[in-house]
Amino acid sequence: MTDTVIHTNGLTRKFGDFIAVNAISFEVKKGEIFGFLGANGAGKTTAMKILCGLLSPSSGEAKVAGYDVYTQNESIKKHIGYMSQKFSLYENLKVRENIKFYGGIYGLRGADLNQKTEQLINRLGLENEADKLVGSLPLGWKQKIAFSVAILHKPKIVFLDEPTGGVDPVTRRQFWDLIYEAANEGITVFVTTHYMDEAEYCDRVSIMVDGSIAALDTPEKLKEQFKTNSMEGVFLQLARNAKRSE
Amino acid sequence: MKVFLTLIKKEFWHVLRDKRSLVILLGLPIVMMLLFGFALTNEVKNSEVLILDFSKDQASQTLIDRIDHSEYFSIAGNLSSEKEIVSSFRKGKSRLAIIFPQDFQNSISHEKKAQIRLVADASDPNTANIVINYASAIIRDYQNELNEEKKLPYTINLETKMLYNPQLKSAFNFVPGVMTLIMMLLGAMMTSVSIVREKETGTMEVLLVSPMKPILVVLSKAIPYLLLCFTDIILILLMAVFVLGMTIQGSLVLLLAESILFIITTLSLGLLISTIASTQQIAMFISLVALMLPSLIFSGFMFPIENMPIPLQVISNLIPTKWYYSIVRSVMVKGLGFEYVIKPTLILIAMTLAYLFIAIKKFKIRLA
Structure with missing residues (x-):
């Protein structure tokens, strides 16, 4: 059990008569890169919001980092990182200020915060850009900074909501190097994406269709199971049967 | 925190x-x-005033001086007939004319009653009103002083006071x-x-x-x-x-x-x-x-x-x-x-x- 960082069982969320998330059950292990796929409207975002402690479920159980989503969502928030597809940095703050701000939000301060900030700047090779406004940086850099900021406080899990939207393939590949690095350090990565090549990079992939998990396994086994040679093939076979869209 | x-x-x-x-x-x-x-601002400052003085005596002169010295008016000129008022207004510079009748001082001291006519250009009604009020206030002040000197019985002195903002x-x-x-x-x-x-x-x-x-x-x-x-x-x-x-x-x-x-x-x-x-x-x-x-x-x-x-x-x-x-x-x-x-x-x-x-x-x- 100590290795399980996310555990859900029959997790359901309804909005009125609409069942956005329908009894999903899965487990994510420590240090795993877990791909969370699904067409638009399949319920990914709702499920992710529940796991981040932003929404409470209608029924079922879910534990994140060992904390219950019903009663301990404040504790959950302390142990997770989050990065959205908008990269969510403050454009009119300097790189260093952004890092310090987000670190401060997660309770890092003083010498510890300064040290971590400088370490991060060095690791990303941003020494010359540290005092530039984030707004003036290219998209790929913003994305790297946003991700590094999301794991600055060493969370147990980092949630990435379509983290590579609008970024070119080379930068995307570099970004995945950062993800692997984080996973090697023991941070669990929970990532949603629309790019099927990225799905191949994940340790395990779940595909949601109409609020339920239609498939969950390693990319290799999924391809075997659906008798196709790419994740795209798997995804299309499942998504074609979807009743909901947008 | x-x-x-x-x-x-x-x-x-x-x-x-x-x-x-x-x-x-x-x-x-x-x-x-x-x-x-x-x-x-809707205050009127240094508004030009025309004077038509038929009496040219001490009383009218005193009043004219006072009006000239107030910050609201400056005397733009003396006219000689009422016709000139209209033509001056048409030129658009002055908004107010003050007319003193003949024997102004005499009327005050002997008949205890004198008249002054104020003629304003009311094409802009607000300004005309304000100008008339200012001029009346100056004239009323003068009248009050006269009354104090003479201690006339049975005169009703109307004293208006703009509380909180006397200068409007x-x-x-x-x-x-x-x-x-x-x-x-x-x-x-x-x-x-x-x-x-x-x-x-x-x-x-x-x-x-x-x-x-x-x-x-x-x-x-x-x-x-x-x-x-x-x-x-x-x-x-x-x-x-x-x-x-x-x-x-x-x-x-x-x-x-x-x-x-x-x-x-x-x-x-x-x-x-x-x-x-x-x-x-x-x-x-x-x-x-x-x-x-x-x-x-x-x-x-x-x-x-x-x-x-x-x-x-x-x-x-x-x-x-x-x-x-x-x-x-x-x-x-x-x-x-x-x-x-x-x-x-x-x-x-x-x-x-x-x-x-x-x-x-x-x-x-x-x-x-």
């Missing part, structure tokens, strides 16, 4: 980095004060008005725009996922703007006193305390707008159309509420600016104490709590 300071620091960075907004925040009150103080200075009216409008504009618009901006850029999402309490996120937005609005109030008051020569009649502490209350009211309105608006443009539009226009119309600053039809008078009660405007006028111009502004103060507090209640409820619904 320290996390809160981090948040506030970030807000200050935002405000200070955004030079354009900063110029608006600090420049707007200065521009408005100067505009209303020197350009958009328009600053007394517009300074509270400018304070009200600036607070409404900056407080509500700036806060709502800055919160909605975070929604747009996605940073709000990240803040909500963080262990920060949402209420702190919102509060941290309010504090820099509270300080800025307060700076503006101080700026306006300084200009009112040192540039426009106004005196603050009542307690300064009370005035500032009421101002802080009103700033909080406008900030809560801004918060409320931010829960409705999804883009910065919408937030700005709502602030301008739904707040500024009613504030302008219903505060009593531009149009007297007493003259409005009853339904509109009822509506005006719902507009917070009306109450703040009346508080500022009571304290600043009339010099009244707290006991006289309890009612508007309580109304403002109630409105603020209502806005906050709705805003927080809406904010939570969005989260759930």
